[in-house]
Amino acid sequence: VGGTGLTLQMTQDGNITYALTDLTQTDVEEYYQGFANRVLWPICHxxxxxxxxxRKEMTGYFRVNRFFAHRxxxxIEPDDIIWVHDYHLIPLAAELxxxxLKNRIGFFLHIPWPPADVVLAxxxxxxxxxxxxxxxxLGFQTDYDLENFAGCLKREGMGIEKSPGHFSAHGHDFRGGAYSIGIETAGFAEFARKAASHSMVQKVRQSIEGRDLILGVDRLDYSKGITQRIDAFERFITNNPAHQRSITYLQITPKSRSEVPEYEAMQNAVAEQAGRxxxxxxxxxxVPIRYINRSISRPILA
Incomplete structure (x- = not known):
């Protein structure tokens, strides 16, 4: 952030070449903190x-995507296949x-896609x-997301679904599909096996003194339902006093997008709620709820 963006920095990591470019502070505020995370993110959730x-943040979002396209x-070589990821870069293909550019371009959305009534707002x-x-x-995570996208096209007469998963809109034919994603379970299981003897894991086990443990690990975000979980835990203990002192709820929640006002407010709200x-x-x-507001390494979490 803060550079001129006039030159690309090329770096190599194994067989992957990264091209890095700067954004100005205004770009970050309007494109990332603004439209991407104060319009697209909440609407998609x-x-x-x-x-x-x-309007200026919307303009910044499209401006930065145009900038990325020009960089x-x-x-891009004529036979390259381009794969674009997530809501920050939706306009990139249109700019290219x-x-x-005639290259094949794919896109995967890592967050939900809502129904037409929400999108049209x-x-x-x-x-x-x-x-x-x-x-x-176009890749979505669920069939429901794909159906919502198709519904958006039909609702406004912007396009049609010619056959299941095949669309035509704005003079372009394209495909859409649902491609569920997950984690590498074998690798995660290996982390868990090795972490069993780690000093931090041993300390946690000793500190809960044989109690059952409820574990939540989430980035601090209103889409994660953290406040609702704390409410549910409190109600469970209140309505089932026999379980008092037999369960500990550990919530690990690293800070996220603290520069966005809604996230800063949520950070304070969750901490206050856990304390209450x-x-x-x-x-x-x-102590019923242990609330940790920082990152824990993936091998330890496993």
Missing amino acids: YRLDLAEYA LAPL RQMG MPVHEEIMRGLSSYDL VNGAIGTVDW
Whole structure:
């Protein structure tokens, strides 16, 4: 952040070459902190109440995607396949097409895609849908997300589904599919096996003194349901006093996007909520909720 963006920095890691470019502080504020995370993120998570639309941030979002396209285009060979990831880069294919690139371009969305009634509340929904329609293959995580996308096209007459998973919109034919993603379970299981003897894991086991452990690991975000979980835990203990002192709830929640006001407010709210519950139902020898607001390494979490 803060550079001129006039030069690309090329770095090599094994057989992967990375091309890095700077963004200005204004770019970051309007593109990332603004439209991407104060409009697209809440709307895609059905939180219209948290979406805050500003024209300059919308302009910044499309401007930065245009900038990325101009930085990327000289690096692309005619037979390259381009794979774009997530909501920050929805307009990228459309920008590359404007520059005359004919390459096959795929896109995968790592967050939900809501139904038409939610999407259409976004002032620039047509531009976003046009951006998605510029790809050759759209990947969603669930069939429901794919159905919602198809519904958005039909609702506004922007396109049609010619056959299951085959669409035509804005003069372009493309495919869409649901491709569920997960983790490498074998590798994670190996982490868990090795972590069993780690000093931190041993300390946690000793500290809970044989109690059952409820573990939550989430980035601090309103889409994760952290406050609702704390509420549910408090109600369970209150309604089932026999379980008091027999269960500990450990919530590990690294800070996220603290520069966005909604996230800063949530950080304070979750900490206050955990403290209130501990004060209400805890005892001198039992802290019901352990709330950690920092990262724990993946091998230890396993």
